[in-house]
Amino acid sequence: MLNSPLSPSSTELVISILDMVLSEGKPLDRAYSVHFSGLQLAPSELARITKVTGDMLRRLNLYCFLSDVKPDEISRLGTRLMNAWHMFHGLELPKLEYSLPLSEAEYVTRLEEAKKQAALWDGCPQWLEDMGQAQLGDNWPKERAALTLPPKRFIRANTLKCTRDELGKKLRNEQVQTQIVEGVETALEVTSDAALFRTESFKKGWFEQQDAGSQLVASAVDAKPGMRVIDACAGAGGKTLSIAAQMQGKGRLLAMDVEQWKLDSLKQRARRANASNIETRLIASSKTIKRLKLSADRVLLDVPCSGLGVLKRNPDAKWRDTAERLPVLVELQKHILHSYSRMVKVGGILVYATCSIMPEENRDQIDAFLVENTHFRLLEDDTISVADSGFDGFYMARLERIAE
Incomplete structure (x- = not known):
């Protein structure tokens, strides 16, 4: 996920985004738009913030359980929740001015308990666990686990303007690393943390960001x-x-x-x-x-x-x-x-x-x-x-x- 802790300012930003989503009911993309507007953040730091926020929401009930924080308490106890996230990923705790303590002994006890509950470990709320078991049966656990993973970045080569190979070559020249997606003839997976929408390739309409599965539906x-x-x-x-x-x-x-x-x-x-x-x-x-x-x-x-x-x-x-x-x-x-x-x-x-x-x-x-x-x-x-x-x-x- 990350190899170093979030900065104090980025940690506070994650807490504010989570609170807007969970307390105010705003869609995640809208919360990002509100909080990122006007900020002069490097693309790499924006990527770090969205990665952490996404992971928090994919396994929210797990991190809430580990920190003993309820979702509606995030505005007040968000630093405690973020400390649990950092501990889970083996990172140093962010140096926050008003950081709320989280006992390591209590955290370890809760971690061992969580490992015994598959749905909780996969960040699955009870309503979704019940539905998945009822509709997918034995196939549900693998789907549930897969849904906890971060999404990959896929783009579709716009064949009105270029071939997939031409797009891959042009992006390499713009310091964007990609690889071919087998079985999806228009798809490339972006494998580097690149500012895709700042590239000349995007401005010229050579590609659209689109999941490979979505491309299969269109095909x-x-x-x-x-x-x-x-x-x-x-x-x-x-x-x-x-x-x-x-x-x-x-x-x-x-x-x-x-x-x-x-x-x-x-x-x-x-x-x-x-x-x-x-x-x-x-x-x-x-x-x-x-x-x-x-x-x-x-x-x-x-x-x-x-x-x-x-x-x-x-x-x-x-x-x-x-x-x-x-x-x-x-x-x-x-x-x-x-x-x-x-x-x-x-x-x-x-x-x-x-x-x-x-x-x-x-x-x-x-x-x-x-x-x-x-x-x-x-x-x-x-x-x-x-x-x-x-x-x-x-x-x-x-x-x-x-x-x-």
Whole structure:
């Protein structure tokens, strides 16, 4: 993780970010934005702070147990929590002016007790442990353990502007070390702590930061030049841009979402990537979908989900109301699948995807859909395992419309 302790100022910054996430309910990326705004920190120190904060959230209940600090006490007892984190990783304690004591004897006792509780050791809250055991059974422990690891950094070569090999060479010249990702033809793993977004390669639109698993989902669309393709839950457009590259800028790619600000962000990214065949459209009502009935060769439904496959990257979701929101999300997924599938023409392909590894959001949804929609047939589906791939966890299913 680190080979030296955090500085006092960085330690205090981690405590403040954690408190904003846990006490105020702010998303982690928003908390970073608030706290880093205006600070003149070196990229290496920003990386250290985000690494520690991410690790704290991936195993929050473990560190809280070791320090005897509750999550809602972090603003008051945060230094004690940070001392436990440093002790766990074998680092000297940060020299904080108002550091709260943590007895080494008490810490060792609690550490031995924690080692006997697998879910606690993996930073897994009880609601997630119950769900994982119920839905994944014997496969859950390896997934749970994999979700405690820090996420790797992957980028996608923008083949509208360069090849993967050309990108790797250009980044080397910019002091960014990468390696090829086997099985994902557009992916490079970044293996150095580089300021990626300051590179000339990024400014010129040669790559986008995108998990390798997410790139596999986009490749499942298998879009061809000249096709009419719809990304119906496009968000800020990571997969949309990947599909545009598949199409070599030829044909029509419609990116849709219910939030205009996300589509505006996509427009900016598309200009940098030279993805000229992307058209954005706000989903203002059900009429927006009805007008596109039976019109698309390919439709991607990357539906809203629990995000339980991307907890390495978004660990704050463990400590939110995810369990309470899941039934609502499952109903929304069902609605989107039934309604938006109308846009696929006969002979066209529908790709349903989530960033979850839970069958309730994945194969269970597809099986239920096919019972009621016999004009579709399942071609193939796959779950990208966090443990087996080293990527984020995703699910994707490819369905063909065989009749109106």
